Amino acid sequence: MRQLDRDVVIVGAGPTGLTAAHELTKAGRSVAVLEARDRVGGRTWTGEVDGATLEIGGQWISPDQTALYALLDELGIDTYARHREGSSVFVDHDGNRRVYDGEDFPVGEETVRQIHRLVEVMDRYAAEIDPDLPWAHPEAKQLDTISFHHWLREQVDDPVAVDCVGLFIAGGMLTKPATSFSALQALLMAASAGSFSHLVDEDFILDRRVVGTMQGVSQALAARLGDDVVFLDNPVLRLEWTAEGVVAHGADVVVRARRAILAVPPNLYGRVSYEPALPRTQLVAHQHQSMGLVIKVHAVYDRPFWREAGLSGTAFSPTSTVQEVYDNTFHEDARGTLVGFVSDEKADAVWALDEDARRKVILDDLALFLGDEAREPQVFYLSDFGSEEWTRGAYATSFDLGGLHRFGPSQHDPVGPIFFASSDLAGAGYQHVDGAVRMGRRTAARIVAELDGSPHDPTYDGVASPFEVTA
Ligand code: FDA
Numbered sequence: 001m002r003q004l005d006r007d008v009v010i011v012g013a014g015p016t017g018l019t020a021a022h023e024l025t026k027a028g029r030s031v032a033v034l035e036a037r038d039r040v041g042g043r044t045w046t047g048e049v050d051g052a053t054l055e056i057g058g059q060w061i062s063p064d065q066t067a068l069y070a071l072l073d074e075l076g077i078d079t080y081a082r083h084r085e086g087s088s089v090f091v092d093h094d095g096n097r098r099v100y101d102g103e104d105f106p107v108g109e110e111t112v113r114q115i116h117r118l119v120e121v122m123d124r125y126a127a128e129i130d131p132d133l134p135w136a137h138p139e140a141k142q143l144d145t146i147s148f149h150h151w152l153r154e155q156v157d158d159p160v161a162v163d164c165v166g167l168f169i170a171g172g173m174l175t176k177p178a179t180s181f182s183a184l185q186a187l188l189m190a191a192s193a194g195s196f197s198h199l200v201d202e203d204f205i206l207d208r209r210v211v212g213t214m215q216g217v218s219q220a221l222a223a224r225l226g227d228d229v230v231f232l233d234n235p236v237l238r239l240e241w242t243a244e245g246v247v248a249h250g251a252d253v254v255v256r257a258r259r260a261i262l263a264v265p266p267n268l269y270g271r272v273s274y275e276p277a278l279p280r281t282q283l284v285a286h287q288h289q290s291m292g293l294v295i296k297v298h299a300v301y302d303r304p305f306w307r308e309a310g311l312s313g314t315a316f317s318p319t320s321t322v323q324e325v326y327d328n329t330f331h332e333d334a335r336g337t338l339v340g341f342v343s344d345e346k347a348d349a350v351w352a353l354d355e356d357a358r359r360k361v362i363l364d365d366l367a368l369f370l371g372d373e374a375r376e377p378q379v380f381y382l383s384d385f386g387s388e389e390w391t392r393g394a395y396a397t398s399f400d401l402g403g404l405h406r407f408g409p410s411q412h413d414p415v416g417p418i419f420f421a422s423s424d425l426a427g428a429g430y431q432h433v434d435g436a437v438r439m440g441r442r443t444a445a446r447i448v449a450e451l452d453g454s455p456h457d458p459t460y461d462g463v464a465s466p467f468e469v470t471a
Pocket of ligand 1: 011012013014015016017034035036037040041042043044056057058059060061234235236237263264265268271272296383385390391393394395396421422423424431432433434436
């Protein structure tokens with residue numbers, strides 16, 4: 001067993017933990033990062049599957065994600081635009097396929113009007129909500145104690161409009177049924193991206209990708225940290241703490257440090273045994289944040305055949321198993337790759353099928369959207385973060401109904417020397433790699449100030465917020 005003495009021990013080598021380690025090292029502090037898996041990157045993960053490179057985890061960057069862009073600049077990593085030329089496809093509630101251009105789903109004039117109305121209301125609230133303090137909104141409690149679905153139904157009397165709008169936050173972002181989380185949680189998601197209009201605009205939210213891979217960002221950070229800093233295959237299952245510091249026990253490394261950062265998603269806080277136990281506030285609060293569930297579908301073809309039919313590869317349906325599809329062709333790859341998403345209860349149903357039936361139900365949907373050729377991919381792969389012990393779902397965690405205003409205010413409080421940080425706790429960039437980078441920077445800055453004994457704004461992350469809050 002190796003024994004190390006460091007200023008800070010970081011649990012988790014995802015983008016949050018590695019950004020924190022990078023910032024602390026730049027500030028002259030010594031760090032050790034203990035990672036449970038045999039790789040860095042956490043929920044960003046790139047795999048080689050049957051000769052194809054696939055982004056199994058996080059990959060897209062939107063223009064507001066300025067903290068991630070600043071990090072990419074620092075690391076000398078370029079980005080490229082997602083292919084988006086051509087028409088989109090929508091499959092309606094009756095299974096009818098429609099090809100369309102422009103921003104509005106082809107769902108009938110009155111429903112389009114109702115969708116616009118909902119987007120307007122969501123945008124108005126999102127502008128009033130500070131993503132770092134959603135519980136401070138004057139209507140926070142009211143908005144947090146009604147489900148997003150029921151709140152949408154209160155705004156408009158059009159179930160199709162409600163499903164179309166719900167798709168973007170329930171299936172598309174929080175990856176939970178719209179009845180299981182609150183309107184405030186949905187509005188936080190919108191505020192964290194600058195507006196709800198940004199979330200419904202796939203050209204904004206899925207704007208660019210990194211040249212190389214998103215996991216490569218974590219690999220570049222780990223390489224900069226050098227030897228003897230990141231220790232893989234070292235799950236921390238025991239954390240001793242006092243007011244002075246911590247002792248973190250990995251599989252073959254024990255780190256004594258003045259501070260610890262738990263850079264893991266909140267649903268995994270309970271995997272660690274704390275000695276002494278965490279206080280009541282955290283013991284209770286940590287039970288109310290859970291992961292969503294989404295299957296990311298990858299299908300690789302000899303060429304992007306849909307482009308020949310004038311299609312962009314973008315397709316939506318609030319009712320089919322695969323709710324959204326995009327062209328996900330890798331940078332300078334002659335082959336064509338589609339990515340699709342199967343969310344929440346639909347994902348439960350798909351995982352319950354045997355492998356052949358699962359493949360069939362998904363490829364039937366891709367064929368309905370983009371043509372029969374979609375049935376014969378060269379490579380077919382489903383990202384399964386739900387069965388990854390060190391994640392347990394995708395994309396990220398959110399509070400249960402009523403939990404955000406009740407437990408959110410304590411989520412950034414350290415317990416003695418233990419700080420909590422991950423994209424799940426971010427304001428701007430919530431649930432995204434950008435939020436992970438912000439939380440890594442912010443937590444490192446808090447610890448440096450604390451160790452230096454200097455005053456500090458706990459929300460400072462050194463990157464200007466991309467948005468203005470109006471209330
Ligand atoms: P993350 O989960 O990445 O890292 C935590 C690390 O802690 C992991 O490496 C884990 O193994 C480790 N760990 C856990 N418990 C431990 C313990 N006890 N001891 C030691 N180590 C432990 N984002 C985006 O910006 N654009 C996108 O397109 C997508 N798409 C997307 C798709 C899919 C399928 C997923 C799963 C996720 C995304 N995301 C995304 C989200 C994005 O990947 C996510 O927000 C960040 O990776 C979060 O980074 P963190 O470092 O906070 O946690």
